[in-house]
Amino acid sequence: MPELPEVETIARGLARRITGDVIESVWLGDKPEPLKSPAAEIASVLVGKRISSIERAGKHIVFEITPLERGHSAKAAWIVHLGMTGRLQICPPEAEIAKHTHAILKLRSERELRFVDPRRFGRLSVVHGEFRSTGAEPLEIDLELFTKLFHGRKTPIKSALLNQKLLRGVGNIYADESLYRAGIRPQRRAAAVTRAQLAKLHRALKEVLREAITLGGSSVSDYVDADGEEGFFQLKHRVYGRQGKPCLRCKTPIRRIVIAGRSSHYCPKCQK
């Protein structure tokens, strides 16, 4: 489901509501897929500890976990990746347990943090010490580093944008939307994109991500944030999901092709 703007929205919502709360107990379901660390390890890292901060890194949500007693600062982190359909919900304990609930954290404030994920592409893990993420943060990278990412790559520019080892957090929607704004066809070889076009892409990508965060992300089918609220950036999509509809700039029908197994949308006239 979620790309950078959605994960950012969820992380901010969670941070606002449960930073400082204490995890009293952890229940993990019996489906093995969501657990990237052993269940016993996840439980032992979390139970009896404080959630001291919640932040996004790429598409990961990083819960910083610290012991209650100060002194030995055994820092650890709980890492949640939402995959395609993962959701984190804050619920009162009496709320009905949704189908496909794979984890429940009981908090000292009497609330529960629940992880629900029908397709089970999401992943839960714990790390000791700092979480090390790959790739550059698209909202922070400067033009020079950004340009270097694509140097000599024969892969389509869109595949490069989706490669989390280069940039972390860009997914299918925002790859298509930023390429449209930059006037670049998604199937162009990365190495064949000119410096001037990369400069446009660098700017377009940040612009699209920032606008999307402002609007709470894109709700395409069932995405909701930590408060159960939908985002509104889907109303601003110019190409994603608009195949056959007129380009908003030139009226040419938007085309849909498949690149690296992902649906890709572009205007054949505005994007070169």
Next chain:
DNA sequence: ATACCGACCTGTCAGC
């Protein structure tokens, strides 16, 4: 080393 492609899952929707 790099880059496609299927696999991993469930749910929904269109078409017959």
Next chain:
DNA sequence: TGCTGACAGGTCGGTA
């Protein structure tokens, strides 16, 4: 009313 196939915001590992 089914049934089937295509498709969905992501990532990984095998293969070429």
